[in-house]
Amino acid sequence: MTLLTVTSLTKSFGTQTVVDNLSFSIEEHTSTALIGPNGAGKTTTLSMLTGLLKQTSGSISMEGINDIRRVIGFLPQYPQFYSWLTALEYTEMTAKLSGVEVKKARMQSQKILEYVGLGAALHKKTATFSGGMKQRLGIAQALVHQPKLLLLDEPVSALDPVGRREIMNLLKEIQNETTILYSTHILNDAEEMTDQLLFLRGGKLVERGSLKEVRTRFDEPRIKIQFSSPSEALQFTSQSELPATTEGSVVFVDIVLDQPTMQQLLNHLANSPFTVEKVERVTASLEDIFMKVALDHESV
Amino acid sequence: MSQFSVLVQKELRESWRSFKLLWIPLVFILLGVSDPLLNYFMMDILKAVGGMPEGFEMVMPEFTPADILAASTGQFQSVGLIVLITAFVGSVSRERQNGTATLLYVRPISYVSLFLSKWVVAVLVAIVSIVAGYAASTYYTIILYGTVEWDRFFAMVGTYIIWICLVMAITLAMSASFKTVVAATITIILVLVGLIIDSFIGSFWSVSPWKLANFALALLSDYYDKTDFVITLGLSIGLIVLFIIIGIVMSKRNASTTKI
């Protein structure tokens, strides 16, 4: 079932169009990654979805819901809390403001804080929290009213590797229970947790689909050959007439219209004097696709 | 209503935990105490400090209780107002500037409750401070200068509180409209420079909200024009409502400027 439909969403500041005619929809219980370089309009898009910014034109709609703010939870990239409130007080306040019954607010807050791993810090003032703890509290306040759609702006970008791993695991768990739309410029994160990819560039949606779809569309299958030395790699490239590129002692052979096949290449290598350490077929990483999508649209 | 009470609780916690509810009343107590004491001991202090020529007779004016309360009001009108304005002028704007407002604005909140909760708590802190200040001043006044007429005294404090409600409404409306520094500048100009102008050339008009404190003091005696007083009071209450509306509208309009 479709949860959110965004149609021709546009935001201009003066003559500058930051989000340009954006249309997409989000299915229930899926994760959507909004990817793009800095300044692509990711945060602006999320701000419009939360109602913080009013769109210049276009529409955002959820079936049967008037005030979208009632059913979303939002985590900004750098969530800021009131330093003089404890984690529990803060979460309880946000729960009540989001319409959770006063009687249930405290229990629900306690539960969600324990869930995100802040069970031991319930009564600590948020002023003392580390970056990772703040992100956890940020997730707690976004989830406490059991929203239908969770919006996360760069949820792990500001964290150190350990904190990033922990929060990613937490998000993967949450993914099973709600619908998530999150922005990121870190493609490894997107690769880990996504049903739908939305590539944003210069405010325009330049590519969309599942990871698999985008991959097949943009994949340029290649064969990676690891030689024992860079000189061997160079020699191989210059001798063979294959479309190949050299990177140190590694050679990438492009497969064009299924040629050459792995078999052909192996035969070729077997008859050559070089020491081959490894041969494998590689598919493009999201990063390669990302670069390709970005460059493609640069030339347009 | 429940949302309003949640927000009032939040503002009260802020005022309590930042000690605003404690230090501002203490400052007003000190302001209230200083005039009755200083004036009473002025002669002794001058003598003790010395430097008086031989045979110099200084004639100290005889102060009435009303004079002393007027002097204390003068303290509240200068130092007191500056303290109250600077303590609350960041109330709306600071939350936008540091981004704490973001996680409130993305919720289905009403900007009416949001603004009113801030105004109500600011007014509460101000009233506690004013009452504490006048109580301290009056305590010393009664001991040192003689008693006051209580019904007139309460009328005066009540009228002064209306003025403070207006000052807080202006302060918060400016905070909702501008960044903290700009809001502070405009509020100080509107309130304090307004008071100075009114005291210099205010004799050309008989009704103005800046005269409210003067009317409050005049209530201690009978020498005032009742019609002018009532009109000024009505005008001030009207302005309170106006600035609250400005504050609500501007809070909503500036919501998108919160740091994300």
Next chain:
Amino acid sequence: MGELQSIPWALIAPLFIVQLILMIIALIDLSKIHATNGPKWLWVIVIIFGNLLGSIVYFIAGRKQS
């Protein structure tokens, strides 16, 4: 000095006590607060030697809070 002794200290004492309380509250707040604008030790000096004004300035300008 006779004049000084004639001053009724019972009347004036509350003035100093209130000022002392204000200073103590400022110091307690300073010790508990996470961050201040400028170094903390500077604010200790301002509060202790700045009398009434020192404490007021600390509460208005010294506290860094979100």
